[in-house]
Amino acid sequence: MRTWRLAAVAGALSLVAACTGGGDGDSGGRGGTVRILAGSELADMRPILDQAKKDVGVTVKLDYTGTLAGVQQVLDGSAGRGHDAIWFSSNRYLALHPAAQSRLGPSVKIMSSPVLLGLRASAAHRLGWDRTRPTWAAISAAAAAGKFTYGMTNPVSSNSGFSALVGVAAALSGTGSALDAPAIERVAPSLRGFFSAQRITSGSSGWLSDTYAADPGRADGLVNYESVLLTLNAAHRLPEPLTLVYPADGVVTADYPLTRLSSASQPASEALRSLTDYLRRPAVQRRVMTLTHRRPAVPEVRPGAEFGAQPPELPFPARPEAADALIDAYFNRLRRPARTVYVLDVSGSMRGARLAALKAALAALTGADTSLSGRFQRFHDREQVTLLPFSSTPRRPATYVLPATGSAAALARIRADTEKLTAGGSTAIYESLEQAYSVTGTSSATDRITSIVLMSDGESNQGDSLADFRSWYGRRPLALRRIPVFAILFGESATSEMNALAALTHGRTFDARLQSLSAVFGEIRGYQ
Numbered sequence: 012m013r014t015w016r017l018a019a020v021a022g023a024l025s026l027v028a029a030c031t032g033g034g035d036g037d038s039g040g041r042g043g044t045v046r047i048l049a050g051s052e053l054a055d056m057r058p059i060l061d062q063a064k065k066d067v068g069v070t071v072k073l074d075y076t077g078t079l080a081g082v083q084q085v086l087d088g089s090a091g092r093g094h095d096a097i098w099f100s101s102n103r104y105l106a107l108h109p110a111a112q113s114r115l116g117p118s119v120k121i122m123s124s125p126v127l128l129g130l131r132a133s134a135a136h137r138l139g140w141d142r143t144r145p146t147w148a149a150i151s152a153a154a155a156a157g158k159f160t161y162g163m164t165n166p167v168s169s170n171s172g173f174s175a176l177v178g179v180a181a182a183l184s185g186t187g188s189a190l191d192a193p194a195i196e197r198v199a200p201s202l203r204g205f206f207s208a209q210r211i212t213s214g215s216s217g218w219l220s221d222t223y224a225a226d227p228g229r230a231d232g233l234v235n236y237e238s239v240l241l242t243l244n245a246a247h248r249l250p251e252p253l254t255l256v257y258p259a260d261g262v263v264t265a266d267y268p269l270t271r272l273s274s275a276s277q278p279a280s281e282a283l284r285s286l287t288d289y290l291r292r293p294a295v296q297r298r299v300m301t302l303t304h305r306r307p308a309v310p311e312v313r314p315g316a317e318f319g320a321q322p323p324e325l326p327f328p329a330r331p332e333a334a335d336a337l338i339d340a341y342f343n344r345l346r347r348p349a350r351t352v353y354v355l356d357v358s359g360s361m362r363g364a365r366l367a368a369l370k371a372a373l374a375a376l377t378g379a380d381t382s383l384s385g386r387f388q389r390f391h392d393r394e395q396v397t398l399l400p401f402s403s404t405p406r407r408p409a410t411y412v413l414p415a416t417g418s419a420a421a422l423a424r425i426r427a428d429t430e431k432l433t434a435g436g437s438t439a440i441y442e443s444l445e446q447a448y449s450v451t452g453t454s455s456a457t458d459r460i461t462s463i464v465l466m467s468d469g470e471s472n473q474g475d476s477l478a479d480f481r482s483w484y485g486r487r488p489l490a491l492r493r494i495p496v497f498a499i500l501f502g503e504s505a506t507s508e509m510n511a512l513a514a515l516t517h518g519r520t521f522d523a524r525l526q527s528l529s530a531v532f533g534e535i536r537g538y539q
Contacts, residue, residue, distance in 0.1 A: 042068025155204025162211030168537030214537025468502025
């Protein structure tokens with residue numbers, strides 16, 4: 012779904028190169044290779060980085076990760092074993108952890124983008140926000156009153172969601188100082204009202220914008236980076252453009268610091284220095300602004316007319332405990348709870364190690380994974396979880412509703428029932444998916460954020476085909492057709508069919524053939 016945007020970026024780069032003679036030329040850069048652990052939204056920088064290889068000889072290899080997963084890798088030292096630098100949209104959360112400081116070297120800001128609310132023009136006009144800048148309190152009150160709806164990324168998986176969560180909470184606290192636990196408690200009712208209007212969640216800013224562009228009727232707008240909102244408008248994919256709402260009391264801004272890891276070798280450090288110098292050249296900064304709609308980081312380049320006046324910067328939590336308490340409150344008390352149906356292949360081919368991996372992945376979601384990211388990826392309070400094993404036919408689904416407090420017993424039941432799964436029989440994928448949609452019910456469209464996870468290690472060889480499912484799916488109510496399927500590629504999965512299924516349901520595929528099933532189940536949590 013990102014191909015249209017990347018094609019537009021590549022085309023724009025070709026145009027810029029034609030106008031400038033293909034770049035700034037080689038100014039004596041040392042060249043070399045830099046391996047960078049980066050936020051997934053930086054995929055749109057690929058054309059710029061490819062030009063850097065031509066101009067200064069630096070090859071950039073990007074590996075993408077989520078917000079807290081990246082922080083975890085820095086803290087436990089694994090980031091330094093395969094990378095020379097990190098490039099997240101912000102280092103603020105990482106900076107809260109003293110253990111990170113010894114692992115980080117110099118940092119250089121490359122560009123910036125505030126996190127804003129973008130509303131379809133008619134909705135913004137109806138609310139008067141195309142003429143005046145509302146405060147976050149006014150935005151929250153309108154959301155609580157049902158006057159608009161929006162999509163936002165998951166604060167654990169994506170910095171845009173985390174920045175939005177911090178920004179709204181800081182603005183509503185009204186103290187002008189960094190958030191702490193008592194301040195979070197005071198603003199919780201207003202935050203709950205704001206998040207009651209959330210209709211779409213996502214593990215990445217790019218998937219969120221692509222999903223919205225494919226079906227703008229799902230919500231009135233998005234909370235996302237200014238750059239993503241401007242990119243959506245520039246692509247002319249929406250029935251009406253988004254009006255960018257710049258809150259009067261401030262925002263949290265991503266400043267994209269390119270940060271050397273202290274473990275980087277001398278050659279890699281020199282290559283990184285060449286790269287950062289190149290990226291901050293005025294001509295390159297203009298290209299970054301043109302191609303990605305992010306604001307320049309150097310004073311010599313003025314932001315273009317498309318950018319609104321930069322709002323004030325809101326304070327960030329000063330302690331990790333406060334940031335973690337805010338994330339915890341978001342999942343367990345503030346946002347609309349999730350409902351997920353896990354459609355799990357337990358056919359004969361799953362016997363042995365594959366079934367053991369499935370059980371371990373589900374156990375991690377019940378609290379067995381105690382890592383920083385694992386803590387927030389577990390099943391949350393108020394969440395509804397359904398396990399629907401299948402082989403030759405769908406087996407009886409088991410549904411668990413976690414209470415608002417004290418969910419340990421419910422999590423233990425999920426873990427115990429998962430351990431009882433046995434493998435045998437054939438593979439009836441599509442009949443089982445039809446059963447999963449029936450389990451969700453249409454009420455989930457308004458009371459919960461609902462999704463279906465499909466895990467199979469092979470092709471469907473029993474019952475309905477993909478064509479049969481497509482026909483069945485097309486006859487369902489719109490509310491059901493808006494429930495995405497997140498398909499996991501595992502073992503001998505039929506990749507083309509799973510990709511087609513994900514496209515049909517506005518979901519996506521996740522590959523567990525190159526990483527653990529537990530890691531993939533954790534990644535999917537960002538989309539639930």
